[in-house]
Amino acid sequence: MPRITDRREYNGFNRIVERHGLAGLVEEALGTLDFQLLVRQERHANGTRDLRRQIDRGFADLGGWTKVASGGIDWTKSNDRGAKIGVEVQVSSRSDLVAVDVMHLQASLSTGVIDVGIIIVPDDTLSRFLTDRTPNLRTAVKYVEQWASDRPVSIVAFRHDGPGEALPKMVTNLSGLPPRRR
Numbered sequence: 589m590p591r592i593t594d595r596r597e598y599n600g601f602n603r604i605v606e607r608h609g610l611a612g613l614v615e616e617a618l619g620t621l622d623f624q625l626l627v628r629q630e631r632h633a634n635g636t637r638d639l640r641r642q643i644d645r646g647f648a649d650l651g652g653w654t655k656v657a658s659g660g661i662d663w664t665k666s667n668d669r670g671a672k673i674g675v676e677v678q679v680s681s682r683s684d685l686v687a688v689d690v691m692h693l694q695a696s697l698s699t700g701v702i703d704v705g706i707i708i709v710p711d712d713t714l715s716r717f718l719t720d721r722t723p724n725l726r727t728a729v730k731y732v733e734q735w736a737s738d739r740p741v742s743i744v745a746f747r748h749d750g751p752g753e754a755l756p757k758m759v760t761n762l763s764g765l766p767p768r769r770r
Contacts, residue, residue, distance in 0.1 A: 590621045590746040593711045594725055598732060601704055601740040608671035608703050616653075617663070617675045617706055618744060620646030626752025627717045634718050635757035640680035643708070647675075661692050664702060674702035678709050678723040686723045687731045694736040704740045707732070711745035719757065 605611055620643050627634045644662075647653040653665045661674035674696055676689035686709070693705035707728050709715075715724035725745035732741055 589623065590625045590748060592618065592621070592744055593713075593747045594743075594745040596725075596729060596732075596743040598737045598741045599739055601742045604704050604740045609667055609669050610671050610673050610704060613665055613667055613673045614704075614706070614742075616650050616665070617647075617673065617708070619650070620677075621708075621746055622646065625748040626750055627714070627748045628754035629717055629751050630754075631716055632718070632720050634755035636680035636718050636722055636755070637758045638755055639718075640677065643677050643679065661696055661702065661705070662689075672702045674705045676705070676707045678707060678728070679718075680722075684721075684727075686728050687735070690728075690731045690734075690736050690741075693741055694739055697736070697739040697741070704742070705736075706742045706744060708744050708746070711747045714747045717748070718755075 605614055623642050623646070625639070644655070647655065647663045653663045655663055662677050663675040664672055666672040674693060676693060678686050678689055686707070689707060693702075693707070696702045697705055709723050709725055709728045710718060712724045712726050715722045725743065728743045732743060
């Protein structure tokens, strides 16, 4: 199971979680990291698509979590008291997209759509083994401290279980394909 190696809480995150009875939903969100993660321990050797799918599958399997495909917070869920948590999972895109996730959380927290937000990212060690420009703890901290440190946000960083085969990469460069017929 990937290990949570760092957690950063901002602006009373833990206090608000406790006051609104959101601890169970925080644990559910972190429970989506309940799978074995082995990677080839070489710089940029591993793809991230399957890693993202595994985490998303964890949310879907739990039930009650709402997924937004694009343009909003990745996963949200309310407790029986109506308090709501939002989770951004940033493992499979460019690191600068963490800024967009922080803006989604900041806007939703400002307007009261959610009560607390979490960003899940690879830690700085794991990110070196993933595709180029994969987000990491350092990047998430930079953007949260720049734009949302006055909001109840938590950054959760995780690391792989150990060495293994490389995670498959997505093919995005089609230049090696034969030309299309016109």
